[in-house]
Amino acid sequence: MLEAEKLVRNFGDTTALAGISFSLNPGICVVAGPNGAGKTTLLRAVSAVDPADSGRVMLDGMDVYSGNPRIRRHISYLSDTVPLYRDLTVEDHLQYRGRLKGLPARRLRARIRHVTDLLDLRPVFTRMTSALSAGQRKRVGIADAMLTDSRVLAIDEPFDGLDADHRALLAKALRGVARHTLVLLATHVFDALDSAQGTCMVLSHGEIASMFAFGGDSGDTRPLADRIASALAAGSPEPKDLAK
Amino acid sequence: MNQIARTVFIREFFSSLFSRSRYVAFALFHALSGALFCTTLQLAEGKFWTIQTIWTLSVALPLPIIVSLTTMPLFAGERASGTFESLEMLPISLGDVAIGKFLASYLSVILCLSATLVPWFVLCHVLKSRAPDTATLAGPCALLVLHSFSWTALGTFSSAVARHPWVAAAGTLVMGVSMMLLWSAVSHFWLGGNWLSTSFPIIEEILDASGGHLRLHTIVFHMGFGALALYAAMRSLEANRP
Numbered sequence A: 001m002l003e004a005e006k007l008v009r010n011f012g013d014t015t016a017l018a019g020i021s022f023s024l025n026p027g028i029c030v031v032a033g034p035n036g037a038g039k040t041t042l043l044r045a046v047s048a049v050d051p052a053d054s055g056r057v058m059l060d061g062m063d064v065y066s067g068n069p070r071i072r073r074h075i076s077y078l079s080d081t082v083p084l085y086r087d088l089t090v091e092d093h094l095q096y097r098g099r100l101k102g103l104p105a106r107r108l109r110a111r112i113r114h115v116t117d118l119l120d121l122r123p124v125f126t127r128m129t130s131a132l133s134a135g136q137r138k139r140v141g142i143a144d145a146m147l148t149d150s151r152v153l154a155i156d157e158p159f160d161g162l163d164a165d166h167r168a169l170l171a172k173a174l175r176g177v178a179r180h181t182l183v184l185l186a187t188h189v190f191d192a193l194d195s196a197q198g199t200c201m202v203l204s205h206g207e208i209a210s211m212f213a214f215g216g217d218s219g220d221t222r223p224l225a226d227r228i229a230s231a232l233a234a235g236s237p238e239p240k241d242l243a244k
Numbered sequence B: 001m002n003q004i005a006r007t008v009f010i011r012e013f014f015s016s017l018f019s020r021s022r023y024v025a026f027a028l029f030h031a032l033s034g035a036l037f038c039t040t041l042q043l044a045e046g047k048f049w050t051i052q053t054i055w056t057l058s059v060a061l062p063l064p065i066i067v068s069l070t071t072m073p074l075f076a077g078e079r080a081s082g083t084f085e086s087l088e089m090l091p092i093s094l095g096d097v098a099i100g101k102f103l104a105s106y107l108s109v110i111l112c113l114s115a116t117l118v119p120w121f122v123l124c125h126v127l128k129s130r131a132p133d134t135a136t137l138a139g140p141c142a143l144l145v146l147h148s149f150s151w152t153a154l155g156t157f158s159s160a161v162a163r164h165p166w167v168a169a170a171g172t173l174v175m176g177v178s179m180m181l182l183w184s185a186v187s188h189f190w191l192g193g194n195w196l197s198t199s200f201p202i203i204e205e206i207l208d209a210s211g212g213h214l215r216l217h218t219i220v221f222h223m224g225f226g227a228l229a230l231y232a233a234m235r236s237l238e239a240n241r242p
Helices: A039-046 A090-100 A105-118 A134-145 A164-177 A224-235 B003-017 B020-044 B051-060 B063-071 B073-081 B083-088 B094-114 B117-130 B134-161 B165-189 B201-210 B216-239
Strands: A002-011 A014-024 A027-032 A054-059 A075-078 A152-156 A182-186 A198-204 A207-214
Touching (some): A002 A039, A039 A152, A090 A105, A090 B003, A164 A182, A198 A224, A207 A224, B020 B094, B051 B201, B063 B165, B073 B083, B117 B134
């Protein structure tokens, strides 16, 4: 279980997270909201890439901000810029990252085969990462994040640059991962997630405007995008500057 | 060397073998070194410097340039391309990463330096019996290996703290030259040296080494300084980790 308690993050005079608290179990959690709502900041804060100014994040009882290297084994984060080693092929990139993550050679080969099949990366397997399209880069980055069985998989804009077929493919792959992992997705693209089920956290001005379950037995059959738009229209809090 | 350091070493070394910019840097170094060797040979050979001294000088003086160009992408390059953040997120020690990167750069620099022996052998072949014995290069070679060690460690540190590769390269040169000037000042004011060439430590080292002497304090200084710079790089990487 991931628990966040009163997370505050300021950038100068701008408050990106205004004391957010929540707890999430394994499954898909969509983090939605308009630009500047704090989606990326939230993902970076809970992944300890860019820790919050105050507040704390606990993962299965472990303090994520404790600096304990074991915590990093359980959290995977992929930024929207998808940093890849441009002088390596897709295969070499995944091999290198897998070795750094401490995967034994045989298991690494099996994992690479699994994630490349899952994300349709076979056709570009031997291509240099510098020669990939934006969508292919995104899928390689996600494959890298999925190499190990982490407890939290946080992906910023996972569907950016993907065509409809690959969006559906990725959504299916993420649904599979979400059986045992908390998959946090900060996104503006919701159509691929209509057939999924999970939790949606709608952010506005650094606060949680609404949090609801979607898909499955949630009872509301409206598309996810419509529910998010309604939540934003109904419960958008006024901008607050907690720094003051 | 543990598994992480070995993995990083292999990745960095082999990627340097296929890096076009690395070969441009090597070519620049050899052009500078060759020009310095030929010019100094014309001006000074047989007057006050031996041919070994001229060879050592012509390799040692441009050495900081090749080292700064080799080490600048180690961490600063990863920061600029965004891959450093994903490296920080891994459950590994960044100190191990620094050791792997340092050793790969050090090996690259040593390989580059070893190519400067080729003109020496050609010269010996052309001059036949008039050329000095190749064994006289043992001292200068050992000194250059030591210089490469301390410069590469300094370059690794500079790259570990810089945000942009070119800032790292400039930082390596500025810190290295400042250290040499400081060392000269200490030598002048406290150790009773003078401002003539032999009191300038790097020149003194080169003259000693080309005469076949490698002093203990030279070995201790370079090994100590290199180890200190590498330790500082490892500490700064871990200290700035989120």
